[in-house]
Amino acid sequence: MNVVANASSSLISPPLVCRYGRVLVIDDDPLFQIVISESLRSSGVSMIDTANDGVEGLETLAKANDSYDLIAVDLQMPNMTGVDVIRELSRLGFKGSVIIISSETSNLLRSVENMAKLLGIDILGALGKPLDVDALNALMHSSRERKRGDNSAHLSRTQVIKAIENRLLVPFFQPKVSLKTRSVTGFEVLARHKELGTKSAPGDYLEAIEKFGLSVDFLCSMIAQAAKQIDDWPTRYRALKLSFNLTPLAVQDSGLPDRLLAAVVRAGLDPKSVTFEITENHLLECTAASLEVLSLMRLYGFDLSIDDFGTGATSIEQLRTFPFTELKIDGRFMMTSDSDEFSRLTVETSAKLAGMLGMTVVAEGVETPAAILFARRSGADQVQGFHFARPMSADDTLAWLSSYELDCRRDS
Numbered sequence: 001m002n003v004v005a006n007a008s009s010s011l012i013s014p015p016l017v018c019r020y021g022r023v024l025v026i027d028d029d030p031l032f033q034i035v036i037s038e039s040l041r042s043s044g045v046s047m048i049d050t051a052n053d054g055v056e057g058l059e060t061l062a063k064a065n066d067s068y069d070l071i072a073v074d075l076q077m078p079n080m081t082g083v084d085v086i087r088e089l090s091r092l093g094f095k096g097s098v099i100i101i102s103s104e105t106s107n108l109l110r111s112v113e114n115m116a117k118l119l120g121i122d123i124l125g126a127l128g129k130p131l132d133v134d135a136l137n138a139l140m141h142s143s144r145e146r147k148r149g150d151n152s153a154h155l156s157r158t159q160v161i162k163a164i165e166n167r168l169l170v171p172f173f174q175p176k177v178s179l180k181t182r183s184v185t186g187f188e189v190l191a192r193h194k195e196l197g198t199k200s201a202p203g204d205y206l207e208a209i210e211k212f213g214l215s216v217d218f219l220c221s222m223i224a225q226a227a228k229q230i231d232d233w234p235t236r237y238r239a240l241k242l243s244f245n246l247t248p249l250a251v252q253d254s255g256l257p258d259r260l261l262a263a264v265v266r267a268g269l270d271p272k273s274v275t276f277e278i279t280e281n282h283l284l285e286c287t288a289a290s291l292e293v294l295s296l297m298r299l300y301g302f303d304l305s306i307d308d309f310g311t312g313a314t315s316i317e318q319l320r321t322f323p324f325t326e327l328k329i330d331g332r333f334m335m336t337s338d339s340d341e342f343s344r345l346t347v348e349t350s351a352k353l354a355g356m357l358g359m360t361v362v363a364e365g366v367e368t369p370a371a372i373l374f375a376r377r378s379g380a381d382q383v384q385g386f387h388f389a390r391p392m393s394a395d396d397t398l399a400w401l402s403s404y405e406l407d408c409r410r411d412s
Contacts, residue, residue, distance in 0.1 A: 020069040020097070020140065022047040026057035026085060027074040027101065032131065036072060036101075039133045043140040045070075054080025058088055068096050070124065075102035075112060083112060090119035097122045099139060103129035110342060125332060128339075138335045138367065141386075155208040163205060164214065164221050170194050171226040172391035175400070176243075176362060176384045179376050182408050184401065186241030188277070188384065189226050190391045191218075215247045216256065220263040223274075227267035229394035237401055243275040243305065251278065252289050257296035264302075271301035275326060279307045286321055298323045305362075309350055319357060327354035331365015331385065337374055344374075351379035 023045050027033055033050045040048050049064070051057035054077055061068060071089070075082035082100065089098065098121050100112055109126040116123045125139040163169055173187040193202040209218045222244060230238055250256055264271050276297065294304060305326035306319070319327070329350050333343040351361045363375040366385030375383050389400055 275303040
């Protein structure tokens with residue numbers, strides 16, 4: 001029987017909502033402009049502008065006062081290449097996302113994509129020509145939480161502290177599901193803003209929290225809130241593991257393990273039921289201090305996860321050096337694994353490597369039954385993504401758990 005693929009689509013496949021309201025397409029092929037514009041409209045984009053080359057595209061961007069959420073740019077164009085456009089977008093401080101489009105080889109696309117990331121550009125993905133409409137649609141509805149502008153500079157330290165103390169940032173829960181048993185193994189706890197909307201991550205606050213060195217204060221608040229919100233759940237649900245995000249900078253603090261242990265115990269949680277995820281795209285320096293901190297956290301019973309694996313600077317040697325117990329494969333590789341050979345190999349190799357090191361493998365960004373099957377074939381142990389549920393409040397999570405269990409019993 002297909003693992004969870006037979007579950008009710010109304011239950012585990014919520015309608016996808018496009019995150020991008022205004023898009024600029026920069027491409028010198030008029031026919032391709034029409035094709036991608038129609039595809040973007042069908043994905044839910046309301047406003048689409050086009051430009052015939054890089055020069056015209058940058059002029060259009062300037063006139064629009066940087067109001068574009070997304071720019072799709074071809075690499076091979078007259079007057080100004082897509083590489084030049086990306087470099088100029090970095091110089092201008094463009095805060096939206098970028099899709100790279102080209103008929104060039106996948107190796108070149110990956111090189112340009114890596115260049116753009118180093119320049120600070122938020123790359124949504126790379127697409128080849130002719131256009132793969134399904135791949136474009138998957139990118140437009142990506143489950144990754146993306147930055148939608150940088151307003152963190154407008155937040156003062158006092159404002160951020162008050163937001164934490166007044167609990168304006170609240171926990172939402174996204175389930176992780178076992179591929180072997182179909183059971184829910186736990187939840188990643190993600191932050192949402194109580195007043196400004198709960199549909200997307202409060203990126204401005206999260207950036208400011210890290211900038212002002214308040215990551216651990218915020219983390220302790222999230223632990224306390226999450227524990228309190230699930231306190232009314234049935235016992236069998238309260239035993240599920242909770243995962244919280246931890247910044248690599250905090251790992252340099254020798255007092256971190258004791259502080260987190262105190263917060264977890266004070267919240268009434270078992271340390272063995274708590275996982276801390278460290279995002280891989282922030283370099284985790286291999287120092288005596290970081291090794292001491294992570295070793296103590298493992299001794300205290302916490303699990304440690306390397307998040308977004310495949311997108312950052314973590315090496316095989318670091319996987320062996322640090323006491324990680326879990327590896328999470330970045331969702332972008334899962335979403336493009338059927339169309340990009342490098343993505344497929346990244347998923348398969350990462351899962352095999354982690355398995356050899358005795359780590360649990362979690363595939364993120366799972367949005368289709370085909371992705372679940374691929375995750376199983378690749379050796380993943382668990383999956384997480386919109387195919388099951390978006391991040392939910394504690395009350396919605398409890399209702400989802402009951403419905404999901406009922407659906408699984410019907411299919412068994």
